[in-house]
Amino acid sequence: MEANNRELDNLLADKSFRDWITNQDAGSALYWNNWLEQDPERKKLVEEARVVITAFRFKEIKISVPEKKMLLERIRETNGKRDEAKEKETIIRSISQNYIIPQKRISTLSYLLRYAAILGGAIVFALSIHLITGGFEQGPRVEIVEKINKRGQKSTIFLPDGSVVVLNSSSKLIYPEEFTGKTREVVLEGEAFFEVTKSAKPFIVKSAIMDARVLGTSFNMKAYPDCDESSIALVTGKVLLLPADDELQNLILNPGEKGLLEKEAGALVKTDFDPEQETAWKDGVLLFTDLPLAEALLKMERWYGVEFEVDEMPGNDLKVTGRFKNESLDNVLHSIGYTGKFSHQFRGNKVYLNFKK
Amino acid sequence: MGNFLNVQYGGASPDDDLTLWQQFVEGSNTAYESIYQKYAGELYRYASVLLADKSLVEDVIHDVFTDLWSSRKKLGAIRSVRLYLFSSIKRRALRKLRKEKTFAFFDVDYDRNSFEVIPSFLDELVDNQNKEDLAKSIRRCLSTVSKRQREIIYLRFYQDMSYPEIAQLLQLDQKYVYNLASKAFCALRKILPPLVSVSFLSGINIV
Numbered sequence: 001m002e003a004n005n006r007e008l009d010n011l012l013a014d015k016s017f018r019d020w021i022t023n024q025d026a027g028s029a030l031y032w033n034n035w036l037e038q039d040p041e042r043k044k045l046v047e048e049a050r051v052v053i054t055a056f057r058f059k060e061i062k063i064s065v066p067e068k069k070m071l072l073e074r075i076r077e078t079n080g081k082r083d084e085a086k087e088k089e090t091i092i093r094s095i096s097q098n099y100i101i102p103q104k105r106i107s108t109l110s111y112l113l114r115y116a117a118i119l120g121g122a123i124v125f126a127l128s129i130h131l132i133t134g135g136f137e138q139g140p141r142v143e144i145v146e147k148i149n150k151r152g153q154k155s156t157i158f159l160p161d162g163s164v165v166v167l168n169s170s171s172k173l174i175y176p177e178e179f180t181g182k183t184r185e186v187v188l189e190g191e192a193f194f195e196v197t198k199s200a201k202p203f204i205v206k207s208a209i210m211d212a213r214v215l216g217t218s219f220n221m222k223a224y225p226d227c228d229e230s231s232i233a234l235v236t237g238k239v240l241l242l243p244a245d246d247e248l249q250n251l252i253l254n255p256g257e258k259g260l261l262e263k264e265a266g267a268l269v270k271t272d273f274d275p276e277q278e279t280a281w282k283d284g285v286l287l288f289t290d291l292p293l294a295e296a297l298l299k300m301e302r303w304y305g306v307e308f309e310v311d312e313m314p315g316n317d318l319k320v321t322g323r324f325k326n327e328s329l330d331n332v333l334h335s336i337g338y339t340g341k342f343s344h345q346f347r348g349n350k351v352y353l354n355f356k357k
Numbered sequence: 358m359g360n361f362l363n364v365q366y367g368g369a370s371p372d373d374d375l376t377l378w379q380q381f382v383e384g385s386n387t388a389y390e391s392i393y394q395k396y397a398g399e400l401y402r403y404a405s406v407l408l409a410d411k412s413l414v415e416d417v418i419h420d421v422f423t424d425l426w427s428s429r430k431k432l433g434a435i436r437s438v439r440l441y442l443f444s445s446i447k448r449r450a451l452r453k454l455r456k457e458k459t460f461a462f463f464d465v466d467y468d469r470n471s472f473e474v475i476p477s478f479l480d481e482l483v484d485n486q487n488k489e490d491l492a493k494s495i496r497r498c499l500s501t502v503s504k505r506q507r508e509i510i511y512l513r514f515y516q517d518m519s520y521p522e523i524a525q526l527l528q529l530d531q532k533y534v535y536n537l538a539s540k541a542f543c544a545l546r547k548i549l550p551p552l553v554s555v556s557f558l559s560g561i562n563i564v
Contacts, residue, residue, distance in 0.1 A: 001535050005542040012514050052545050055499060058511050061405035061414065068397055071415055072390070078423045086427075251528060260530065271530035 011049050021050050143177040149190070152305020154282075159186070162197040166282040169302045170224070191222045193282045196237070206244075210261045210268075213240040219253075220278045233258040233278040243268055286324040286332065293340065296320040297353075304329040310353045314340075374438040382432050389429075392438065393422060399516060400446050406511060407450040417453060421445045443516075443526055498547050506541040509534060 001009065011017055020032045036042050063071070147157055149171050157165045160178050167173050171190020184203045196203045198216025205212045207223035210230045217237020223230045232239060234253040241251045241259045249268045251259050258273040280287040286303055288296050297308050306329065318340050324332050333344040333351070345352045377395075380388035397418060404414040421442065425432075435441045505527070512518045512526065520538070524531040 001539045004546075005539045008542055009513075009538065013517070015517065018514065048546055052510075052542065053514070055545055056507065056510055056514075058406045058507075058515060059409060060402045060515065061409075061411060063398055063401040067415075068394075068401075071397070071418060072393060074415075075393070075419055075422045075426075078419065079426045082423070082427050267525070267528075269524070269528055269530050271533045 007045060008048055008052070011045065012052060017049070018053060021046070021053060145175055145177060147173045147175075150305060151302055159184075161199060161201075161203075163203065164195045166193040168192060168281055169305060188221060188223055190224055191220070191281075193220045193279055194218060209244050211242040211244060213242065214238070220282075228262060230261045231258055233273045233275075235275065235279070241268060280323075284326045286322075286327065288320040288322045290319045290321055293318040293320060296336070300329065300332065307350045308353055309350050310355065312355050314342075314355050378435065378438050382429050384429065389426060392442075396439065396442050400442055403443060403516065404446050404450055406515075407447070408453060413453055417446060417449045420449055437522070437525075440522055440526055447526065498544050501544050502541050503537075506537050509538050510541055513538065 016028045017032065020028055036046060147155065147167060149155055149167050149169050151170050153169050155167050157167055157173060157175075159165060159175055161184055163184075165173060165186075168191040171188070171192060173189075173192060174187040176185075179201065182201060184199070184201050185206060186204075187206045189207065194203075194205065194214075195218040196214050196216055203214045203216075205214075205221055207221070207230060208225060210223065210232075212219070212221060212232050214237060217234065217239060219232055219234045219237070219239055221230075221232045232241060232253065234255055234257055236255050239253045239259075241253065241261070243249050243261055251268045251270060253259050253270070256272060258271050258278070259268060260271060261268050274289075276285075277287060277289060281303075286300070288299070291299070294313070297310075300306070301308060320336055320340070322332075322335060324335070329351070330344075330346075333353075337343055337353075341355070343354045345354070374392075377388045377391055381392060400418055400421070401414060404417045405411075408414050408417065425445070508527065509523055512523050513520075518526070520534055521531055523529075524534045527534070529537075
């Protein structure tokens with residue numbers, strides 16, 4: 001926040017100041033009048049504060065003491081009734097359990113998970129298939145397609161419902177040949193841009209830490225396995241975000257909004273985004289905006305499918321800014337290397353960057 | 358800039374809260390009611406700017422607290438009792454808004470036809486025509502401030518929340534919240550020059 005606003009904000013955050021300005025507190029008037037006299041500049045600040053506080057008069061209703069008591073009574077009553085009902089339920093249930101031996105149904109999902117540790121990778125795939133065939137529904141056996149993009153590859157995929165997915169490099173999309181079942185589910189690892197056709201069947205993109213549920217919409221989703229953060233930037237439509245292991249959180253995105261989920265913090269938050277930044281990649285535009293060199297190199301590794309070997313990373317924080325449309329890696333490195341003062345050399349699948357003079 | 362007298366009103370130490378919460382989760386009705394006594398007031402105020410209708414506000418508080426009681430065994434550790442309660446109120450209020458289609462949600466208290474929007478100290482100074490023009494320009498500035506920004510200002514100055522708390526409650530990125538608040542202040546600062554010039558012309562001291 002810029003300095004002027006911060007000053008204003010700090011001042012208004014002080015309750016005693018607010019009370020003085022709204023003439024509700026004679027007590028601290030002495031202090032504040034004194035404070036005001038100390039610096040003539042402060043007059044303007046006080047006026048601005050007064051405008052803020054009077055411009056926003058919120059229609060608050062305060063609860064009176066008797067009302068508060070009555071509300072508590074009402075709450076006690078409801079709680080009492082519910083506790084009673086629950087007690088009855090437990091009694092009935094324990095009675096019926098004595099007479100009926102319930103059939104334990106192990107869901108296929110937990111069955112798979114039990115063997116996941118033993119079978120490792122193969123089971124992850126099977127799990128993915130399981131996720132796709134609607135989870136717990138019975139449906140006809142459907143062919144599963146797995147599209148993998150290696151580093152440097154980009155491809156466009158047409159899903160059976162007409163939706164179009166542009167899959168970025170180092171990414172994987174798993175989807176069925178037909179969307180039977182009540183939902184259209186796909187699994188994403190990496191980054192893709194989705195244009196989902198409208199249908200009564202919700203479209204769900206599942207990834208390691210977050211699911212996105214959409215009706216008809218276009219958005220960019222980033223869920224790289226080696227990244228601690230997953231995000232979705234919504235261009236059109238509406239999306240419901242559901243973290244994979246947290247039932248209490250969910251977030252609805254509107255166009256222009258971006259949802260971020262950090263694996264560690266576990267908090268799902270909303271922010272805005274620059275459309276060019278988020279989706280430039282799908283139009284073949286390699287975009288860097290003030291990106292630290294290390295991250296820029298990682299981005300280029302994925303984009304071009306190469307591996308960088310650096311003799312010595314420069315000590316200064318070099319930031320890269322540039323926009324390259326359908327440019328060769330050689331050209332891009334020439335450009336960046338000119339300002340970044342490094343030269344490059346191609347040797348097989350690796351690119352050597354020379355910073356030392 | 359100088360030192361401010363920073364007095365903290367209300368809100369006991371968060372440690373008391375966590376102890377109370379722990380006891381409540383373990384089944385203590387006394388702890389549960391202590392939480393109610395402590396927070397019902399400010400939750401009611403918050404719900405009232407979201408909903409305006411008194412009976413809806415009471416319903417929301419009732420629903421939040423009764424759900425809290427019935428699901429106490431499923432509740433885990435939380436970082437802030439206050440934020441948890443505020444966020445529950447917000448969720449319920451939004452649900453009610455959608456159902457009842459009421460429009461109180463962060464309406465600013467000013468009547469379109471009156472001059473109330475002008476700070477009262479100018480009441481005696483300005484003639485009717487100037488008042489009308491002034492009211493118009495103020496309204497124009499205020500209309501650029503979104504409901505979300507108003508909510509941020511409300512939470513900051515009427516509920517004494519910190520920006521990290523506001524960000525957590527509204528599920529927004531903290532930097533984004535700062536930006537929104539900053540923009541709101543800028544919009545309001547624009548109102549000031551016409552006010553100041555008016556008072557200058559009438560030769561009256563504002564302060």
